[in-house]
Amino acid sequence: MEQLQVIQSKIYEIRGQKVMLDRDLAALYQVTTSNLNKAVKRNLKRFPPDFMFQLTEEEFATLRNNLIFQNGTSNWGGTRKRPHAFTEQGLAMLSGLLNSDIAIQVNINIMRAFVAVRQMIALPPSDKLAELQSEVAELKNYVEEILSDQNDINEETAMQLELINQSLAELQMKRKKEERPRNPIGFIQPKK
Numbered sequence: 001m002e003q004l005q006v007i008q009s010k011i012y013e014i015r016g017q018k019v020m021l022d023r024d025l026a027a028l029y030q031v032t033t034s035n036l037n038k039a040v041k042r043n044l045k046r047f048p049p050d051f052m053f054q055l056t057e058e059e060f061a062t063l064r065n066n067l068i069f070q071n072g073t074s075n076w077g078g079t080r081k082r083p084h085a086f087t088e089q090g091l092a093m094l095s096g097l098l099n100s101d102i103a104i105q106v107n108i109n110i111m112r113a114f115v116a117v118r119q120m121i122a123l124p125p126s127d128k129l130a131e132l133q134s135e136v137a138e139l140k141n142y143v144e145e146i147l148s149d150q151n152d153i154n155e156e157t158a159m160q161l162e163l164i165n166q167s168l169a170e171l172q173m174k175r176k177k178e179e180r181p182r183n184p185i186g187f188i189q190p191k192k
Contacts (some may be wrong), residue, residue: 007113012085014059018117019085020110028106029098037084039097046097051090055082088114 010024022040026033042049055063060082086094091114095107 003109004113004116007110008117011113011117014055014085015053017085017087018089018114020091022084022086024095025086025091028110029100029103031098034082039085040094043097046093047086047090050087051093052084052086054084057082156191 008022009029010020010028011018012021013019022036023033026036029036041050063083088111091107091110095103098107
């Protein structure tokens with residue numbers, strides 16, 4: 001179940017399709033991104049544009065801004081090329097290329113994750129709406145409770161600060177009334 005959640009967190013929506021990126025797939029399959037892309041390149045006929053596509057600069061910039069790719073592209077760290085995105089059909093095709101035991105198990109889990117995402121999307125709107133409304137109500141109550149506590153503290157603190165300011169002002173006025181010239185320090189005699 002834990003691996004399904006990890007896989008679901010790596011499913012992104014790009015160009016209106018649910019996709020996984022080559023980098024994430026390589027990590028799941030325990031191979032390098034380069035080797036994964038080489039296997040795809042050797043079998044490019046199996047991956048038409050609706051199965052796999054390379055991200056545009058704008059799409060890649062959006063992913064960088066969302067901290068999916070923290071280092072961006074460079075020759076000294078980060079990714080050197082824009083990533084490839086695989087749709088669910090592309091992932092099914094990819095499963096035929098990679099035959100290790102790890103790849104087979106990962107493909108099974110990826111297919112389960114895509115089915116779970118589809119089922120979540122397919123929930124009737126009333127169920128989703130009711131669930132969202134209850135969550136929003138809980139959040140609203142929680143925030144109101146926290147803010148009411150904070151407002152009480154702020155009113156008390158404001159009153160205390162006002163009293164402190166009044167006391168300081170009174171002390172300054174008292175001091176100014178009592179102020180008289182002081183004797184200088186040192187060997188200088190005060191003027192009479």
